[in-house]
Amino acid sequence: MPTITLRLELHKPTKVKQEMYERMTEVNTEFANWLLNHPELNQATSKIFKEFSSQRFPSAIVNQTIREVKSQKKKQKAKTFQKRWCCFNNQNLKIVKKGDFYTVAFPTLEKKIGVPVVVRPYQQTWLDRIIDGTAKQGTATLYKKKKKKKWYVAIPITFEVKQRKETNVMGVDLGLRYIAVASVGTKSLFFKGNPCAFIRRRYAALRRRLGKAKKLHMIRKNGDKESRWMKDMNHKISRQIVRFALANGVGVIRMEDLAGIRKRAASAKEAGRSLHSWAFHQLQTMIAYKAEMSGIRVEWVNPTYTSQTCKCGHREKENRNGIHFKCKKCGYTIHADLNGAINIAKAISGLSA
Template identity: 40%
Template sequence: MKLTVKFKILPTKEQEQYLKETLNEYISTVNNIVQSMINNRHIKLTSKDIKANLPSAVKNQAIQDAKSVYRKYKKTNNLPILKKPVCIWNNQNYKINDCLSFPVLIDGKSQRIKVKMLLSDYQKQQLNNKLGSLRISKKSGKWIAQIAVEVIEKQNNNENIMGIDLGLKVPAVAVTSNGKTKFFGNGRQNKYIRRKYKTLRQKLGKAKKLKKIKQIADKEQRWMKDQDHKISRQIVNFAIENNVSNIRLENLTNIRNTARTSRKNEKNLHTWSFYRLAKFIEYKANLEGIKVEYVNPEYTSQKCPYCGELNKARDRKYVCKICEFSTHRDRLGAMNIMKAPVVDGVA
């Protein structure tokens, strides 16, 4: 399984200048190579054929990226022009120890620079796996490194299943086949943060501070993404604690049309990424050898898991009119998701 480890790097002012020059030269070189391939109709190139202020190893990588762009051009006949400064080194041309070390061109010669990194314990752990290419770019004034890693998935031979219901007031509810239930996240906090940023954007809009509005939007998205990471990690840890082998989630194709929400929560529904949270759960679960399946969400909020009767919940409480089974509405959803048919087959 392939993952991308994304982390900040802290270049000195001198190193930052080298990086700016390298990234701009790299993207310009890729565009020039693609244009040359189109004009000359051949893609057999070596680093000796490329005139650019880049180390030979980086030139070779630029050729590979240009070939990829050229192949896309041949399929679509649309020429993509790369604009965002970026540079890529293959796994043989960079090293990770206490610092991130990679070659750049300094005074016409290829020299390695060692740049400080900010790594979490989780990131350090992932970088112990087989490493792929290194990609460096600059976003919102910060230098970002991304490294592709090949992770070996664990084997899981347990038989317990866990259903997860995603929502707004309660971001996630999990129910396991061995009878455990847990609620994750704080819907009220999420709603408060979104309302806070919305009010701030309106004030900045009236003041015509457009650049500041973009910065605020980026900050809000980072906060939301961080919440999804934390919730998905807690869910997978809960699955591990309960020896779960399969996690079941709703098929999210039409969740924005079918999710249970009031008119006042409609805007929140369209700003919260159910899909991203589901994908975070999926890839973290897969790393632990836990299979993730998607099920048909039909009647999961109404069907009694014991007698099958359809009932509508009142507020947050569900009560079956036939067998009088009662529970939290979102817990009911997780129970039914756990038992529902898998989208591509029968559970």
């Protein structure tokens, strides 16, 4: 089932409440680090907290932390957790709607309290689905964005989607000169990389100037701004691709594995060279989850030879020259990235395991 995460801002929590959330986070982090080295972690229950501290702490958080530390101990390379936010399962965090307002209730150091949250229009639909039972609520996390100094609750939501019965298959090719090219049947959709590359170069030039001026804070600030801009662009591109799929009766979207995508730029003169750090994986993830939410299945294709193979079956490296594709055997010509998208839709190199 598809999963999305709602990030709800707590509505103007008082200074006392913010200090309490900070204290909860500190205690939970210390407890998690203590658990990492506990010899009886695998048999631990909420009663183990009394060995750690005599202070009062919600058992709901204790139990959830024990579960998470158990599952992450093998993956945890560092000897300590830098921060462990407090988490609440679907039995301990409740969403309540009162009129047009929503609150989330969760255990704290004092008692279980209902906290008003800021809800965007698109989030309201999902909260209503949780309340009426058509979507399943996962383990929520109480956390703070350090830079904004605001507290949030992140709630994962899973839901069932009816798979579309359409049989058309669409291929999506990702690259540097064209960030994405989608193809289904005789129709195609292109997203040029040049406008994005221009903005990336502006950011790069700004970083160089700031670096010479030793303004490291401004470099980080502009880096965050650039990341937000890239994420917004990926949201727009992925949204248009899925809409294009829905409009053309697509039941399956195929995309290639990303290994080696940054090696496609042949030289420093390539128009899209400043896109080498483009968030391609993020773009694929966005396409995938938006497709799944719409009932479109996503499949992953081995990318080998997708850019070198002609529809006649002939394959050689010289068939492609930049964005131009011309078969050395039959003379067939087409936009190279479009040819790649067509071959991805056909999965000419097979599906990835």
